[in-house]
Amino acid sequence: MIHQQRRTFLTQTGAGFASVALSALLADSLKAETAKQQTMDPLQPLAERLPHFAPKAKRVIFLFQYGGPSTFDLLDYKPDLIRLHGQPVPASLRANPDKVGGVFNHCKDELMAGPWRWSRHGQSGQWVSELLPHTALHIDELCQVRSMYSESSNHAPATYLMNTGAILSGKPSLGSWVTYGLGSLNQNLPGFVLLYKVGGLGGSANWSNSFLPAAFQGTQFRHEGSPVLNLQPPQEFAGVQRSTLDFAQTLNRKHAAARPGVLDLDGRIASYELAYRMQSEALDIGELSLETRETQDAYGLHDDNKDKALFGRMCLLSRRLVEKGVRFVQLYNAVDKLGWDGHDNNTDYNTRNAAQTDQPIAALLTDLKQRGLLDTTLVIWAGEFGRTPMMQGNGGRNHNPYGFTIWLAGGGVRAGAVIGATDEIGLRAAEEIQPVKNLHATILTALGLNPDDLFSEHNGRQERLTGVAKSWETIPGVFG
């Protein structure tokens, strides 16, 4: 995308820049390939752009599970762990070949099984723990990857990795890359929307556009009140907004007409009109009362469990957003700074978080399917890492980057598939081991984007979500 980026840059200064300079001399085949891509119109950064090849999914809902869920208490059934409950870690698994450190040091040498019953579900007959009764009904829709690993045992770096592809902060997030590559389907709404009460550890760097244009920044949709911060003027200006804008735009047009060729000025005039249109469109999306009582109940909007009701609102909003053409929606499930991070009393954490998220997520899958959206909407469920089968503290579990489960649904993924496996106690990914970058490559591929061709030149480097070209592979088996 080097060409379009330069073009943006030139129009920004108003200085046309004829020099093609060295890029032609240096053009290796990679750069030559990108010349085929559609260029980005700096005045319409969110205009829909063609993918590199036919996509399976058109939009994404990413259900980020804050704090690191204990996935072998949820989906990755480990009868051996139950059998070995209270025993030390088997000698064969004790040796620590892991580059990422620290996990064992904070745990007791004692395996701990969860107290939950497991049963088989769906046509595929997969095991699901009783924590997820609603998700269990959709088990045949899910494509589980049980062999993910992360590159840090620490929240912030691992959360950055899952969201931006790097353990250091400062890289554009997945949602920014996707909207950078594809634009969005609705020009009156942001292309990348976030829903959270408590955002990820490590803060706004998790949804930063970083060096990509600001149009690709994650915009927070609030789950209550005015859906976007500053969306509406204070009350005393509500009646005069249009007329105030008209005055400014009259002067702006005169100003721009005297300065031909400075495209930014026209762009800014257009941005005010878009902002004005966004006011009404975004307000409509936030109107959850337009949904039937049945739908509201399915998502748990009126549940006594306030946390579930909150997460239900986010899930319902996310469906309304993608339905209106928003390209990428990301939800953070946490209602406090704890999330799934059960260092002590893991049973309690699992119970609370499962109760909060299970029903709304199931409702979202049902709803998307009923509306014919699931086939083209990629739903992702993932935390930053998993948890240890060893006990920490008083019935807790430590962070575990060595092996954890995520799932995908819709968007052309193989429904009912289980890819990879952890070892017998769920400690390390053992089969079809997958780095996070492969998950990112898989997501981009589902959207019709070649991970190597989605790049931006920054400080002399071709930056990509998936890093160095060809250093990734799509997770085998996700697409059948």
Place this chain on the structure above:
Amino acid sequence: MGVKRYLFDSNAVTSLILFILFLNCSFAVGPSARADEQIANFAKNVRPLLEAKCVSCHGPEKQEGGLRLDSATTAAKGGTLGPAVVPGDAEHSLLVKAITFLDPDLQMPPKQKLSDREITILTEWVNSGAAWSDAATGHDHRVDDGSPIDDAFSDERNPVRRVFGSERLDLWSLRKPVAVPLPPEFSNLHPIDSFVLERLRNAGLEFSTEADRRTLIRRLTLDLTGLPPTSDEMAAFVHDKSPDAYETLVDRLLSSPHYGERQARLWLDVVRYADTNGYERDEFRPLAWQYRDYVIRAFNQDKPFDQFIREQLAGDELVEGTPETTAEADMLIATGFLRLGQWDSTASIFQEEDRLRAEMMSDLTNTTASAFLGMTMSCCQCHDHKYDPLLQADHYRFRAFFAGVTPRDDLAISLANEQAEIDRHNAGVDQQITSVKSELESLDSNQSESTQRIEELTTRVAELEATKLAPGMAMAATDSGPTAPAIHVLYQGDFSSPREEVSPGFVSLFTPGPADIDPPRDNTTGRRLALANWIASADNPWTARVLVNRIWQQHFGIGLVATPNDFGYSGERPTHPELLDWLAVEFIERGWSIKELHRLIVTSATYRQSSFEDSSGTDLSARRPLYGMQNVRRLDAETLRDSLLAVSGLLQPHDAGKPVWPPMEDELLQAQPAVLEAIEGKDGGRMQGWYPDSIEATDVRSVFLVRKRCLPIPFLQAFDLPETTVSCARRDTTVVAPQALMLLNSPDSVRYAQALADRVQGEQTIDLDDAVGSGRLVETLFDTALNRSPTGDELQLSIEFLQRHRVQHQDAGAEAGRLALVDLCRAMLNLNEFAYID
């Protein structure tokens, strides 16, 4: 058989491979004829491929089938099946056999076949002689035959020549800038103009007209100080009839304290300044602001740039013991530069200190190279540079200068005499404490009559302790001692895969051997000073060019090199190379004075041109890049906010000290886990929270606002605030709808509009039925907000607007006129004219 057809038929790979295999080898050029080119091909295309696809199983970690493909020798020797590579003979090379998948029993890589292009690269490479250069390591510069190895231009044994050949040595920025003679036919012109006009004339163009005085003072004041001119300043300049009115204005602005504030803000971008650590806890750095103030002082004092470089990289190595002067104290504060990167304080909990240390080393290397040299050292961390003549080893040789860096929060920056005063005072206090304590010891705590006295005396000791003075501290850095931990080349940049050890060294292409470093002192290796001296040298081809380019960019919106942090092959070439070099040489000759450099640029006719007059009729796309016209530029986030505060009269005087924390939406605080921990008082005093000052105290210049890595101030963030993780060379100026929402609807924006209305109204009563009075209001508003009078049309439109809006607000009764004025102010602050510099 047509070759072309196959090139477009992806299913015909097998045939294509066979075609390449059995082509007469005379097609391949002999290794001696084009060795340079082939070595370059190996470094650029082949080695990255081998490392990405083969070496994980056939390398230092694992040797499947006894094969290693990480050196020429081991590849030739091969594994259990025989030699992997037969130079010049792909047909008999097992490597090629394996990757083509022709033999069902030997298919590599086993999981996924290489792409057609990759197979072609490797096959052609083998056929053309399998040229190989060993990965550049710390040993590459060793003198093997007794004679010292010279730079890559003159000595083909230089490792850069061995790895890349001479192909990359024609990079423009490698040659020291030389001031070419000014074009003689323009000798009466300002030197900058002579260079620019020569190019313009060659294209059949002339300069545009000079901008009018209002435009000039607005542009100049915003460029140099980041604030718009006041009405009085405007009037004084417009009516100044003296021939040197413009030069006087330039002098005034260069001596304004606001000059340093503006320049510092831009430098803080380059060095990725922030007030917090980043990562999970994002703790406040209580002393970072001292570095910010140091930078402001440095610009206002016009500290020579070469000295500015030395102080930031090695200020601690310039000062012996306790600082004697404020200048010496500043040198210690300047080392805050080495502390500005992110810092994950939780890394130690998971024994990730090695990772953190490696990140810090990498960050210091990359930032230093970007900031001062315009070189992308980040690109040769995992492998040799893809475009520029930099070896992977160069990255680590550079790192080695920083190997001893140790964060220090305990370095006193109080001057020696202040320190003596503090010591004297504290000794006095200690004396008193001693006498109190001796009384305490004489008392028997078992006796009830003593209990009260014991309490009193204990309190007294605490009180006395509290009167002790503490010396000023800085967020500084020194070396850990006269020696430093070893630095190794890291295989693929991975901190857990160290390879050869390297010594500190400048880029191999100039000096392949280790750097000359003065003998270490007790507490420092002296390495950073050696680096600083090499950077801050008139002989360094990059340093002066990079700086003059940054200053040029500030005045034209674009640099002579459009990529200010990348003077390499993947960056842009200079549009006016002679001008860039002339400025660089002139800058050095004028004692590295940045103020003189500004003066030179802004007094040129090139700078003073109009940005839009004469824009009809000529081809703008030809004109603008040749500087035949000024550029229209958007204010950056801080300048926009500062301008809003200035014109609305809210801007509070403030020139130094701890950062100011504006109020923050509660919802945004609640969304930050680390902040929540602080709100609940569970952050263990680490200052993870948000500590808002009163709203009045907040209306200060933006450079003084806190920069919290995980929670940027939303108003500034909306207008393209850069990340604080890597050096930012140039602000984005994107145009998006959330900016409009911010400037129209945010509580701050409304407050600015209301304050502007107050200011415009002054002591008057608003009577919109009074045409003269209304006209005066509009005049004042345009003058205050835009530094100009309204045109006749604008005046009429504005008055109509006020009357229409008064009707809209009629429910407010007597307040209706005033509300209408606020509406008009709100419109004015949203104008393009307000947000852009002509």
